[in-house]
Amino acid sequence: MRKKPEILGRKLGLEFQDSALFTMALTHRSATARNNERLEFLGDAVLGFVIAQQLYEQFPEASEGVLSRLRAGLVNQQSLAALARKLDLGNYLLLGSGELKSGGYRRDSILSDALEAIMGAIVLDQGVEACRQWILNLFAEDLAALTLDNWRKDPKTQLQELMQSRQLELPEYTLVSLSGQNHEQLFKVQCRVAMLEQPCFGSGTSRKKAEQAAAEQALAALHKEQA
């Protein structure tokens, strides 16, 4: 099952000064205490930043909300796991025996965490610019395929159009709670969709924002069901 990290490193174009960092990035918490959880925390942060700056520069006309949705579409557990599979990451992971038996090396969360941990290891070993180049290279195809067309529409509109196209009832939004005072209020909204058993929730500093957030959750849940 498990192949040597050096082979993966060569394939990924990575040469670590501190090869223990790379090994740690490939080590799941089920294997040992010296695992990739801390590196994943760092990798998640550098990935979010690198993609944010790339999108900022690539789409000078996009609003903050659109940039945010573009990033959420590019960087999520599923997309990261798909990239990890392309890199054959599963074959290089160090897992505990339980996870090994239950096929942990195929699991989205484990693959995506390890990929983020590799990014964290690159930042520490080679600095942020090297890491940026590696990330942009990894996402090159996805970034090149991005257009604003699908993202100009806000989630509520997207969800409504989806329901209409399937001739289903329109989503139903209900305010479930309101907390905080004056300008710091937090609205929480529930969104019920014909195709989902469970309602979805969203919060925001206005009812409209909370509804958009709930619609986004519903879109994500529908997307997951189709996958």
Place this chain on the structure above:
Amino acid sequence: MRKKPEILGRKLGLEFQDSALFTMALTHRSATARNNERLEFLGDAVLGFVIAQQLYEQFPEASEGVLSRLRAGLVNQQSLAALARKLDLGNYLLLGSGELKSGGYRRDSILSDALEAIMGAIVLDQGVEACRQWILNLFAEDLAALTLDNWRKDPKTQLQELMQSRQLELPEYTLVSLSGQNHEQLFKVQCRVAMLEQPCFGSGTSRKKAEQAAAEQALAALHKEQA
């Protein structure tokens, strides 16, 4: 009300090649379409990354969960607004007339967004290393004051101890929904606390994680009530 950006720039030790970026960072969306929302998106990302790496290096013993909580304690709307007030940022903001009348320059969200937008402007104008230095300098006192003591305890334990210390009923956790399949399940838990009117919610890939997330929300809500 409004003072010249150059004065603030000098005070903050910032010299922009492109001074329009700095002005944009100080411009609220109520003033004009060319405002700081996009820069805030970028600034939020670089801030999250810089603090993540700093904490990673400062606390080699801290788990990913602890690092995450330390960061959430350092970087949030309230803490950023407090830093912005120290810098007298409110007096340099460009606001629309409505926000000006209603005292928008005093509002946490507007102050915190502008501070993040300045960080975004620095990244674009001077690169990530210059931005890192500026951020670490800004947070120097807060970072120096950090210890692991308050963070070793997980949120559920903290919340329970808080209730016990006030001789109140212990928090009550209820599972409100469960979605997804097998290893990708999402648990959603509600936490009821004697001192809060509204329940708090948390989600996670296990019931335990969801409860911790809900406890964290409850701690934040209690913290806010005291403020």
